[in-house]
Amino acid sequence: MDDAPGRKPWEAFHPDGVIIFSDILTPLPAFGVPFDIEEVRGPVIQSPIRDEDALKTLHPIDLEKLNFVGESLNILRHEVGDKAAVLGFVGAPWTIATYIVEGGTTRTYTTIKSMCHTSPHVLETLLSHITEAITEYVVYQVKSGAHCIQIFDSWGGQLPPHMWERWSKPYIKQVVDAVRKKCPETPLVFYINGNGGLLERMKDTGVDVIGLDWTVDMADGRSRLGPEISVQGNVDPACLFSPLAALTDEIHRVVKCAGPRGHILNLGHGVLVGTPEEAVAHFFDVAKSFKFD
Structure with missing residues (x-):
């Protein structure tokens, strides 16, 4: 892309x-x-x-x-x-x-x-x-x-x-x-x-x-796996077709559910064909805005 x-x-x-x-x-x-x-x-x-x-x-x-x-x-x-x-x-x-x-x-x-x-x-x-x-x-x-x-x-x-x-x-x-x-x-x-x-x-x-793919609730996945293993995901790739404000909310929701440690923020699968490039850029901008102690 x-x-x-x-x-x-x-x-x-x-x-x-x-x-x-x-x-x-x-x-x-x-x-x-x-x-x-x-x-x-x-x-x-x-x-x-x-x-x-x-x-x-x-x-x-x-x-x-x-x-x-x-x-x-x-x-x-x-x-x-x-x-x-x-x-x-x-x-x-x-x-x-x-x-x-x-x-x-x-x-x-x-x-x-x-x-x-x-x-x-x-x-x-x-x-x-x-x-x-x-x-x-x-x-x-x-x-x-x-x-x-x-x-x-x-x-x-x-x-x-x-x-x-x-x-x-x-x-x-x-x-x-x-x-x-x-x-x-x-x-x-x-x-x-x-x-x-x-x-x-x-x-x-x-x-x-x-x-985790997007069909698994991040908080539920965290609870089932336990704190000793890290997780990756799991924003629904289709969210990148939504208004940017909605995408921001979803990224924040996933990060909040995952917690401040042991989480690699990512999509729940790959970028879909036709995904707006500005949405991809926005995903990275929001990701980089988080501050953890």
Whole structure:
């Protein structure tokens, strides 16, 4: 989002954290899952992995194929200096697996959910492979300049809580535990879209920060998670289409509910297409106006 030709968001808004606009599927070709991006359908994987034979196409992640990510992080780290945190990000194993099994974006997740019962060994093998690849990818991003890593289990909220415990949480915890050993100083942020029914379970993964979407009341989320873990969010992205006075009120409400410590003010998800740029600027102006003792 540029407010003038050639002007980067960092230059326009000077946030406390910056991130490279990319995609959670970026590392897939580096471990054996090529994909295309189609204008209407989005990501398309021509050869979904749904049986043992298909698993043979997988291989250990080749980080040389992701040099452009490392180079971009290094450039960004140099550009912002010590004025902002550089954020890296990855998709959680379950969420990445949904694309690989379904062959792209889906609204029903019927194929992968069926695999939980019909081919659990295939799905377990796939998730384990993704977990190893994502762990290496996280460490690579940290070594390339990322101060912090955000883990997105975007479609974890599509699972009933007991199935999330079985098919997502253990693999996220493996990533977290492995990164803790190799990069102990790196904070980890964890987000699930539609996470209201999973907050307490998310806490058990061992991350430092949990992102709340806008469907969770900030005060309620704080109460459920407890004071020992930080939170991120959770202004509704649609509020940036409202009058600026209403946006100001909502930002103040969220901050008041979150309290003065352990809160990263943010939207409850990404900036929506068509969001007025003056609203984004206003969000940052209001955020920077807060004073805490």
